[in-house]
Amino acid sequence: xxxxxxxxxxxxxxxxAQGLVVALALATLGGVTxxxxxxxxxxxxxxxxxxxxxxxSFLHLGRPERAWRAAMMWRTSWLSREVIVLPAFIGVVGxxxxxxxxxxxxxxxxxxxxxxxxxxxxxxxxxxxxxYACLRFIEEWAHPLTLVNYTLTxxxxxxxxxxxxxxxxxxxxxxxxxxxxxxxxxxxxxxTRVLALRRNAALKPRSTLQSATGIAAxxxxxxSMGMSAGSFNTREFxxxxxxxxxxxxxxxxxxxxxxxxxACMLWALFASRDPAAPAPWLIAVLLQVPGLLxxxxxxxxxxxxxxxxxxxxVS
Amino acid sequence: MIRWLKExxxxxxxxxxxxxxxxxxxxxxxxxxxxxxxxRPAAVSVGAEAETLARQLALVIDLNVCVGxxxxxxxxxxxxxxxxxxxxxxxxxxxxxxxxxxxxxxxxYEAGIFPGTETIHFPKSCLHCExxxxxxxxxxxASYKRKSDGIVLVDYDKCIGCKYCAWACPYGARELDEERxxxxxxxxxxxxxxxxxxxxxxxxxxxxxACPTGARLFGDIKDPLSEVSIAIRERGGxxxxxxxxxxxxxxxxxxxxxxAVGATAPMPSERDRS
Numbered sequence: 001x002x003x004x005x006x007x008x009x010x011x012x013x014x015x016x017a018q019g020l021v022v023a024l025a026l027a028t029l030g031g032v033t034x035x036x037x038x039x040x041x042x043x044x045x046x047x048x049x050x051x052x053x054x055x056x057s058f059l060h061l062g063r064p065e066r067a068w069r070a071a072m073m074w075r076t077s078w079l080s081r082e083v084i085v086l087p088a089f090i091g092v093v094g095x096x097x098x099x100x101x102x103x104x105x106x107x108x109x110x111x112x113x114x115x116x117x118x119x120x121x122x123x124x125x126x127x128x129x130x131x132y133a134c135l136r137f138i139e140e141w142a143h144p145l146t147l148v149n150y151t152l153t154x155x156x157x158x159x160x161x162x163x164x165x166x167x168x169x170x171x172x173x174x175x176x177x178x179x180x181x182x183x184x185x186x187x188x189x190x191x192t193r194v195l196a197l198r199r200n201a202a203l204k205p206r207s208t209l210q211s212a213t214g215i216a217a218x219x220x221x222x223x224s225m226g227m228s229a230g231s232f233n234t235r236e237f238x239x240x241x242x243x244x245x246x247x248x249x250x251x252x253x254x255x256x257x258x259x260x261x262x263a264c265m266l267w268a269l270f271a272s273r274d275p276a277a278p279a280p281w282l283i284a285v286l287l288q289v290p291g292l293l294x295x296x297x298x299x300x301x302x303x304x305x306x307x308x309x310x311x312x313x314v315s
Numbered sequence: 316m317i318r319w320l321k322e323x324x325x326x327x328x329x330x331x332x333x334x335x336x337x338x339x340x341x342x343x344x345x346x347x348x349x350x351x352x353x354x355r356p357a358a359v360s361v362g363a364e365a366e367t368l369a370r371q372l373a374l375v376i377d378l379n380v381c382v383g384x385x386x387x388x389x390x391x392x393x394x395x396x397x398x399x400x401x402x403x404x405x406x407x408x409x410x411x412x413x414x415x416x417x418x419x420x421x422x423x424y425e426a427g428i429f430p431g432t433e434t435i436h437f438p439k440s441c442l443h444c445e446x447x448x449x450x451x452x453x454x455x456x457a458s459y460k461r462k463s464d465g466i467v468l469v470d471y472d473k474c475i476g477c478k479y480c481a482w483a484c485p486y487g488a489r490e491l492d493e494e495r496x497x498x499x500x501x502x503x504x505x506x507x508x509x510x511x512x513x514x515x516x517x518x519x520x521x522x523x524x525a526c527p528t529g530a531r532l533f534g535d536i537k538d539p540l541s542e543v544s545i546a547i548r549e550r551g552g553x554x555x556x557x558x559x560x561x562x563x564x565x566x567x568x569x570x571x572x573x574x575a576v577g578a579t580a581p582m583p584s585e586r587d588r589s
Binding site: 001060061062063064066067069070071072073076077078079080083131134135136137138206207209211212213214215217219220221222223224225226227228229230231232233236237305306307308310311 | 385388411412413414415416417420421422423424425426427428433434435437439448450451452453454455456457473474475476477478479481482483484485486487489490491493495496497553554555556557558559567569
């Protein structure tokens with residue numbers, strides 16, 4: 001597939017916002033002392049990130065003015081379900097922010113809205129991942145690891161971001177809880193992502209040129225795709241990166257998203273003289289931003305669409 | 316989704332051996348115990364929800380006689396750019412990198428090893444699957460399959476251009492119109508075949524009318540006496556990528572070797588195929 005920048009930005013930005021909100025909600029439910037001003041600020045950050053993701057998703061549409069129609073087919077389409085759950089999640093985060101900001105009842109801001117936020121965040125991860133995992137003939141995606149990768153990558157990037165803002169704002173109690181959680185989430189996300197990448201690299205596609213054309217000859221090559229230049233089929237489904245760039249983005253994504261941030265966190269947790277220093281956490285976030293983009297780019301680029309069998313040779 | 320998880324668990328259970336045998340046994344006995352109306356063939360497990368229509372229009376393409384002249388491509392483009400599906404835009408039509416929207420492409424393949432090679436011209440358009448994977452994924456309902464004749468269509472006024480249906484089609488049958496930013500695809504010339512104003516002989520897709528060798532047959536594959544049903548039945552008509560259970564309505568007729576009088580060995584092409 002040719003990775004669409006709008007979809008990469010949307011899924012990574014929304015995923016990190018979901019992870020941030022889930023980290024804040026779990027800390028709130030666990031009774032961690034968080035100042036109301038910090039909680040409101042962190043929720044506002046998640047809210048803005050989600051709005052940014054929503055904006056990016058609009059850029060993917062050829063006809064954005066008709067976007068409202070995308071909520072119609074929730075009975076059959078995971079994309080439609082995501083279109084409903086994303087605004088719902090933005091709404092829950094907004095309500096929680098309001099409840100914290102204007103000091104609503106402790107049941108609302110301390111229990112019900114955090115619980116709701118966790119539930120809707122999980123649902124959103126599920127919908128987003130199922131958009132890809134439900135396409136049975138894109139075998140790189142049609143696997144439970146897609147759900148695991150989307151959820152854990154979001155949790156990892158969100159908890160690291162949460163730890164960074166907590167360290168920066170001097171929220172010691174929250175940092176003590178969220179810092180080890182961020183390290184564990186990053187480790188788990190990295191391991192499961194490597195599992196998925198290795199599985200996909202070893203995949204032998206079920207469709208072949210023989211099954212695509214029904215011509216049984218052992219040697220079968222295309223001599224013309226039927227046009228002298230490109231078409232939608234050649235633009236949308238081929239990433240067109242050189243083999244070297246492809247490998248570098250794969251390794252770069254793993255390093256920037258998982259390995260190097262984990263090293264920063266290990267240093268902050270176990271080697272630093274001042275465990276509350278914000279610098280290693282901010283560096284981890286800055287490393288993860290390009291790491292998220294590279295890893296998500298690779299998620300799309302690695303998927304070999306069966307239609308590509310029909311578009312091998314121009315002329 | 317639940318079916319997908321079930322299948323996943325089932326495939327893992329089979330790998331486990333003993334557990335798999337139990338699971339398989341229960342699967343086999345379940346339909347037998349159920350009333351006949353509830354029993355469904357296991358082969359369509361992926362598309363069990365797709366209903367079987369009484370009428371399914373389709374093309375049958377004879378690979379014996381297609382000469383790769385692209386008359387069906389130009390005829391399709393001409394009719395549809397001016398018809399209800401149009402306009403089908405072209406970009407840089409007279410420049411170095413021309414591109415445009417087409418519903419039908421003729422591709423060329425080479426099979427076998429020299430000197431026994433065969434050149435096969437292979438027209439490809441939407442296959443109007445009986446279980447079209449592009450339809451349920453559409454978030455707006457713009458993609459749909461007509462119950463009356465089985466044609467898969469796009470409502471261009473509802474399409475938001477998200478391209479998800481194109482991702483969900485294993486055949487690459489859908490092309491986004493870059494100018495209108497909506498998804499387009501073969502309509503089987505739905506604005507010709509039902510047009511009462513036209514002479515009955517003209518109520519056929521433009522590609523079928525244009526083909527100089529008669530390589531394209533058009534009709535209802537659910538009518539056992541139709542030209543297309545007879546061709547599929549008697550000449551081994553096959554569907555593309557049967558591994559995904561999309562049940563394409565369009566079929567292809569395989570090439571038949573024509574043995575020479577007195578020949579002792581099959582033709583080279585036949586040898587390569589085996």
